[in-house]
Amino acid sequence: MTNRKIAVLLLSFLVYILAVANKTSNAKDYATVLSTRVICQQPDRYAGWPTISKTQEGELLVVFSGDRDWHVCPWGKTYLIRSSDNGQTWSEPEVINNTPLDDRDAGIVVSQKGTIIVSWFTSLAFTDNKSKFYSSRYSRYSRHAEKLTHEIREQWLGNWIRRSVDGGKTFSDPISTPGNSPHGPIRLSDGRLLYVTNKGIAESKNDGLSWEEIGKIPTDDKTRTLSEVHAVEATDGRIIALSRAAYLRQSFSKDGGYTWSLPIVTPMQGYPAHLIKLSNDWILATYCLRNGLKPGQRACVSKDNGETWDIDNEIILSVPVMPEESIYDYPPNWDIGYPSSVELDDGSIYTVYYQMPSKDEKPAIMATHWKINKDIKPTKKENK
Numbered sequence: 001m002t003n004r005k006i007a008v009l010l011l012s013f014l015v016y017i018l019a020v021a022n023k024t025s026n027a028k029d030y031a032t033v034l035s036t037r038v039i040c041q042q043p044d045r046y047a048g049w050p051t052i053s054k055t056q057e058g059e060l061l062v063v064f065s066g067d068r069d070w071h072v073c074p075w076g077k078t079y080l081i082r083s084s085d086n087g088q089t090w091s092e093p094e095v096i097n098n099t100p101l102d103d104r105d106a107g108i109v110v111s112q113k114g115t116i117i118v119s120w121f122t123s124l125a126f127t128d129n130k131s132k133f134y135s136s137r138y139s140r141y142s143r144h145a146e147k148l149t150h151e152i153r154e155q156w157l158g159n160w161i162r163r164s165v166d167g168g169k170t171f172s173d174p175i176s177t178p179g180n181s182p183h184g185p186i187r188l189s190d191g192r193l194l195y196v197t198n199k200g201i202a203e204s205k206n207d208g209l210s211w212e213e214i215g216k217i218p219t220d221d222k223t224r225t226l227s228e229v230h231a232v233e234a235t236d237g238r239i240i241a242l243s244r245a246a247y248l249r250q251s252f253s254k255d256g257g258y259t260w261s262l263p264i265v266t267p268m269q270g271y272p273a274h275l276i277k278l279s280n281d282w283i284l285a286t287y288c289l290r291n292g293l294k295p296g297q298r299a300c301v302s303k304d305n306g307e308t309w310d311i312d313n314e315i316i317l318s319v320p321v322m323p324e325e326s327i328y329d330y331p332p333n334w335d336i337g338y339p340s341s342v343e344l345d346d347g348s349i350y351t352v353y354y355q356m357p358s359k360d361e362k363p364a365i366m367a368t369h370w371k372i373n374k375d376i377k378p379t380k381k382e383n384k
Contacts, residue, residue: 107184
């Protein structure tokens with residue numbers, strides 16, 4: 001490599017460092033982090049993929065997959081924790097779902113009627129003896145896998161929800177859904193529940209008792225597949241959906257979820273996204289960046305119903321402490337994220353996610369309480 005090329009590379013890197021520093025400085029002015037802490041940790045166990053929601057009475061509910069060995073194992077269960085003081089204290093975790101398979105990615109939504117709906121999917125990934133990770137990770141579960149009969153696998157492998165009409169004290173039997181996304185269905189202003197998933201769009205007109213497929217987000221050669229989608233209804237009635245990719249991809253529906261635009265690439269780097277509409281009608285997206293100089297939980301707002309995103313004022317919510325070496329073949333910065341948020345009554349925001357509290361601990365459920373300094377005017381930047 002010539003000296004000229006080395007100089008160009010060093011200059012490019014310096015420009016990048018200055019851009020990141022300037023962006024971080026802007027974000028500090030734009031938002032204030034009030035606290036970051038662990039809200040649920042299971043000793044020597046792994047917890048991940050949480051979602052938060054707020055009941056009509058103001059109670060915060062978080063669901064997640066817990067009691068795990070690591071990212072893939074047979075033991076995952078769906079847990080629920082509660083807070084009646086805006087996240088200052090949390091209850092002990094309650095098991096609300098424990099099928100014979102691995103219960104993963106828990107989502108939650110409160111319907112217009114106040115019904116609590118918890119979603120998840122089951123997995124047999126730990127039985128895949130053709131996986132490149134089988135010898136290092138999954139082979140230890142081979143004897144357990146042998147006990148899972150064909151009938152058990154047929155009965156339980158799929159995408160599910162459970163309903164609670166008594167504030168989460170009891171839950172219904174599992175109800176099958178056509179697809180899955182990590183943070184689950186959303187509530188629409190017309191009372192329907194809409195589930196934007198990797199397999200298509202489903203709606204429920206009866207408070208989650210049954211689900212009907214109503215459409216799909218189209219794809220093209222640039223967007224061949226959709227993954228880990230979440231959606232929100234904007235003030236103008238459009239539904240905005242963001243799909244997992246290196247840069248989040250966005251689609252719109254103008255007819256209540258029946259037809260959708262082709263996905264376009266946004267300036268938001270990280271995944272997967274969770275979307276909410278704030279009380280001032282801004283749209284908030286939270287997501288996780290797993291690479292780069294500052295991996296961690298991120299947030300970005302749109303003030304114009306998803307037409308543009310204020311990426312110049314992207315907010316860094318949490319920078320994780322990473323292990324120095326790979327664990328079970330995982331890169332050190334790989335197993336974090338899946339943030340989701342609620343707005344509290346005072347206008348501040350409570351975001352939950354999973355992350356290692358320290359480099360020697362397994363991932364736990366963590367939370368950042370923060371607020372947007374709304375007197376700061378965002379600088380809009382067009383989607384790519």
